[in-house]
Amino acid sequence: MDASVVQGILAIVALLTLGAIGVPVAYSMISVGALGMWLIGGFDFMTVTLGRLPYSILSDYSFAVIPMFILMGTLAAAAGITTELYDIFNKLLARLRGGLYMTTVVASGVFAAISGSTIVNSAVFTRIAMPEMLRHGYNKGLSAGCIAGAGTFAALIPPSISMVIVAMLTDASIGVLLIAGVLPGLLTILVYIVGIAVMVRISPSWAPPPTIRYTFKEQAEGLGRLFPTLLLIGIVLGGIYSGLMFPSAAGAVGAIGALFIGLMRRRLSWGSFKESLISATRSTAILLLIIIGGLILSRFLVFSGFVSHLSAVIEGWGLNTWQLLIAISIFYLVLGMFIDPTSMMLVTIPFIFPIAEAVGVDVVWFAVIVVKLVELAAITPPVGINLFTVMASSDNKVSSSDIFRGVLPFVFLEMIVLGMLIAFPIISTYLPSRM
């Protein structure tokens, strides 16, 4: 076997071992990458890389998109935008059976256009939607599963941090990848709504018959209050799509906009502002440290020749695009059951993307599929980060067995969307092709 392949396999085994015994993912990747560089390039090569790479990553303007999107999400949540969205869509959908599930889906989808984090979405909507659903006699497991599933919309709908990470790791345009997630994100929302309608028809006990009806006036009032939020989303997405703003600048404008909305509506106190700022700061540090680790590891894998060798081997198998996509989907689905989404992206993308490119797969299309798979990883038991988030945010109202059972219909819906995205690449590539 080629030495580079042995080095690469040893690195992955070491990484999994360190992760399994509880070493933080970021430190595992930095350690393995650094030791690998020492072995292949000498001590100086390792120290020079460790001296330059962390600073050059953290001082790269394009990476500023991550803290800005996170800040926008936390400030928007603190400004009460989520509660408002839930209230507005509840008034519109309350007359339908399963209306609260649908309200969660739509409100989470709209909030995804402000918050790039699936975890923020899941945590926030568990606190808002779960008590309402339980109070109205909705199925507990399905409610929890719905919140966890809807939380994943933030991974596709811009400003998606997952898309930004994929762009960072593959040198693709951040703006193009962000816009590529719009139609797949909307498709996912649509499939969820149709899926919920079918589910509650098949099993009426999952959602009680609607009891409240709102007048047209009440509904129209709610829609009026939606204007500032839609304006904010429009400025951020419009800025990125038109190319008038860098994604980082769009995120910054979005964050200041969310702050402004919160202040105007007197919903943002000094305490909640400070809390959301600190929360965004910590989240940024966690995420960027993992990215530093991922890039150090990927640099080692590239320098060792592992990536090019593996690409050549897989090219030699003569797989066509579909076979490759199906194989990668199965690989991610299995891996996603045990590894958290960000770590999975950082460990796999550096060698999965060159393989896909070598086979001739469209990078944008492939990025959307990978992010969809990563989204699925967030809700597939036993290690689904969104499932844990919902459990943790529900004040022990939801058990793991409740949510593991309740999320399965949504995993099925996600698989349907995944199939559609693979079958119809245009869903992912249409908007980027118009930019």
Add this chain to the structure above:
Amino acid sequence: MRQIFLLLDVGLKYLRRLALFVSAAGLIVMAALDTFDVLSSFLFDAPIRGISETIQVIMAASVALAIVSVQHRREHVCVDLLVNKLSPRALRVANFFNYVFSILCVGLISWQSWIMAAHSVRVEEVSATVGWFLVYPWKIFFALGFTIVLIEILRQAISSMLHGLDRNFERSSSNLKENMHIEVNP
């Protein structure tokens, strides 16, 4: 000896808070500067010179200074498939390796960051686009951030050794969901 550790503990607590405060302030300053630049560009067709470079150095320092708070609260993302099933003895070994690798990583980055910062101070590095904007203080903050993280890990390691099995580590590792209410991960 105990008094010295307690004193160091208190000192580190204030340092952590200060670092987090500076870091959070850096984040909102970044957002404000970028927004100001966008408005200035659109309204007056006058983008502010050197804004992206300023944001870059603030970001590097802010993130480095925030890591110590993450380390202190053990909010790093972990994939702890085995930790849940380890015996207390095996957990102690895992704990040891956790600290060794953490110290190794942060120590190396911290050491190299000080070399980079020292060079920057020596040449009195300033912004390439805005001559009056000093870059070297931010590089010092960057190196300082990683150094405080290193001190925090050492404190945790010593505390773990003195108290036997590190219950914090056990808790943070075996109960991933507890970590999940913080807003991490896309």
